[in-house]
Structure formats: structure tokens, C-alpha cells
Amino acid sequence: MSSNTSSTKLITASSGNHGIGAAFAAHALGKDLTVVLPENVVPMKLERIKSYGVEVILHGSETGLAEQHGQQLAATGEYNYISPYNDPEIIAGQATIGLEILEQCQKVDNVFISMGGGGLISGIGAVMKKFSPRTKIYGVSATSSKALAESMVAGHVVEVEHRDTLADAVAGGLDSNSITLPLAMSVVDHVIECNESEIREALRALAFEENMIVEGSAALALAGFNKVIADVGQGTSVIVLCGANFDLDVMKSILL
Structure with missing residues (x-):
């Protein structure tokens, strides 16, 4: 701030x-x-x-x-x-989702969370690791804009190319001093990358199989789950759908 x-x-x-x-x-x-x-x-x-x-x-x-x-x-x-992510109070606010998950589920094996600036996954991940340390945190990154994922590999904030993505809410880079990078590195167990086709298929699955219209950044989390479903399918997995503020024209092109 x-x-x-x-x-x-x-x-x-x-x-x-x-x-x-x-x-x-x-x-x-x-x-x-x-x-x-x-x-x-x-x-x-x-x-x-x-x-x-x-x-x-x-x-x-x-x-x-x-x-x-x-x-x-x-x-x-x-x-x-x-900051939309690089702020302890913003992260703490997003962390309350982790508390809600634990209130509603007696046992959580895995949580799948879309990664942007890292505030959401840092907050939820910190809560889960505190109160349910056995829970695995999966960070899901859009291939077209993956600043946090690449920074986690490097161990410091790096610049990446940002291309248009259906998951627009998680697009963009990180502040050079972002507190979310060390937080994410401490709580995220696995990172999954998904391309635009995989996000699109997840949007369609949510619409036609679950009767839910969400935005691309929310479908990204499901796309990540779908890539590892064979490994985690027997456990209890929570997929965080982080928004439903979609572009109507884009959604029509995907669903119609």
C-alpha cells in the first residue's frame, strides 16, 4: 500500500x-x-x-x-x-473462504484454486495448512498469463508474456516485492497449467453438466482438476469458483 x-x-x-x-x-x-x-x-x-x-x-x-x-x-x-493482492488485509479477507470450506466439509483432501496475483491462493492455502495440514493445495495457472507460476519456479518475481485469456481475472504480473510469492511457495503443493482449449471445455462442462455459468478464471480451477482427476478422483476435492462476471458475447461464442 x-x-x-x-x-x-x-x-x-x-x-x-x-x-x-x-x-x-x-x-x-x-x-x-x-x-x-x-x-x-x-x-x-x-x-x-x-x-x-x-x-x-x-x-x-x-x-x-x-x-x-x-x-x-x-x-x-x-x-x-x-493492491488487489499484495496486501495482508486483502489476503486475510480472501482467506475467509478457507474457513467457509472447513465449516462445510469435514474432510478436504484437495483444493483447486486459480492463480493470478496470488492473494486468493495465499489466503485460502494459509488457512488450510493451519487447520487441515493434510489437505493438498493445487494452484491452477492459465498458460497465456502465468506470472506467479513462473515466479514460483524461479524463486523470485519474473516477467512473462501476457496473452489474451478467457481467465482474464487472473491475468497480469506481480509487484516486485509481492508478499504473495513467498506465501504461495509455502502453501501450494502442486501447480497445474491449462491452455485456452481446456478452460473453454471447463466452461462448457459447468454450463451443461452443472447448470452454472461462470467466468473463465473460475472454470480454470475446474480445468486444473480435470487434468489430474485420475490421481485425486477418490478423495474429497474442492474447486473454488472465483467469479461469474463473464463477457456475454464471449460466453455465447463458447456455449452456443
């Missing part, structure tokens, strides 16, 4: 889902918030964010560039920056 604490104006950056949550909170609390989004943000996400009356800035071709722009604006001293 920004070191400036005098400003009451807040700024964050997001591919969309974090922006929706932050905008909702700002509206409820009467806070002045600006959300920086990539220029290719899903229209449904953009409209939901705008509906809460916050200021929106479109910048860059992918989420990492939007984040950098938000940080640059915060560096002027005009705003306090709220």
Missing part, C-alpha cells in the same frame, strides 16, 4: 472482480475511490463498478499495466493505493 496516509482518496487496480468488491465497499462506507482497469476489461465488470459511483480510469492492455498506473498515481501523494 502507499506510504501516504494523509489522503482520504483511495485508488486500486483490477481486472474487474477486485474492483467490483472495492467499489461496493467504497459505496457502502462513503469513501472516495478510483479504480484503474485495463482497456480490455469485461464490459459487465466495468458497468458493475461504475454502478457504485466510483471514478474509473482505463489504462493499458493488461492488468499489470493498470496496476502500475494506479501505483504511479498514488506516488503523487494524492491517493492511498490498495
Whole structure:
């Protein structure tokens, strides 16, 4: 977060889902918030964010560039920056999903979680390792944008190419000092990569077999599960569906 604490104006950056949550909170609390989004943000996400009356800035071709722009604006001293993942309070909020999983399931063998900036998997993974250490955490990365997965292999934050992906909510790079990298490395047992075809098939399976329409980043977790189902099929696996703010035109092209 920004070191400036005098400003009451807040700024964050997001591919969309974090922006929706932050905008909702700002509206409820009467806070002045600006959300920086990539220029290719899903229209449904953009409209939901705008509906809460916050200021929106479109910048860059992918989420990492939007984040950098938000940080640059915060560096002027005009705003306090709220990272969508590189913030202990954001991670703690996402960690509550782990508590909900344990409340609803007596035994969990595996949890499959899509990986973006790492806040979600760090939070859930930390809770599971604390209260259910036998549970295996599977991080699922989109082949088209896999900054966290590659950084975990390298042991430090690395730059990767970011291509368009159906899992837009997990696209983008990492802050050079991101606390999510060491956290993810400490809690993730296995990393799985999935391509666009595998994400597309998972979207179709959720729609036609489970009657659930979700966004690509949620289907990514199922795609990862499908790749190792022969190994984990006998256990109790939880697949975290992390969002349903999909692009209607894209979904029509996949499902119709």
C-alpha cells in the first residue's frame, strides 16, 4: 500500500472482480475511490463498478499495466493505493473462504484454486495448512498469463508474456516485492497449467453438466482438476469458483 496516509482518496487496480468488491465497499462506507482497469476489461465488470459511483480510469492492455498506473498515481501523494493482492488485509479477507470450506466439509483432501496475483491462493492455502495440514493445495495457472507460476519456479518475481485469456481475472504480473510469492511457495503443493482449449471445455462442462455459468478464471480451477482427476478422483476435492462476471458475447461464442 502507499506510504501516504494523509489522503482520504483511495485508488486500486483490477481486472474487474477486485474492483467490483472495492467499489461496493467504497459505496457502502462513503469513501472516495478510483479504480484503474485495463482497456480490455469485461464490459459487465466495468458497468458493475461504475454502478457504485466510483471514478474509473482505463489504462493499458493488461492488468499489470493498470496496476502500475494506479501505483504511479498514488506516488503523487494524492491517493492511498490498495493492491488487489499484495496486501495482508486483502489476503486475510480472501482467506475467509478457507474457513467457509472447513465449516462445510469435514474432510478436504484437495483444493483447486486459480492463480493470478496470488492473494486468493495465499489466503485460502494459509488457512488450510493451519487447520487441515493434510489437505493438498493445487494452484491452477492459465498458460497465456502465468506470472506467479513462473515466479514460483524461479524463486523470485519474473516477467512473462501476457496473452489474451478467457481467465482474464487472473491475468497480469506481480509487484516486485509481492508478499504473495513467498506465501504461495509455502502453501501450494502442486501447480497445474491449462491452455485456452481446456478452460473453454471447463466452461462448457459447468454450463451443461452443472447448470452454472461462470467466468473463465473460475472454470480454470475446474480445468486444473480435470487434468489430474485420475490421481485425486477418490478423495474429497474442492474447486473454488472465483467469479461469474463473464463477457456475454464471449460466453455465447463458447456455449452456443
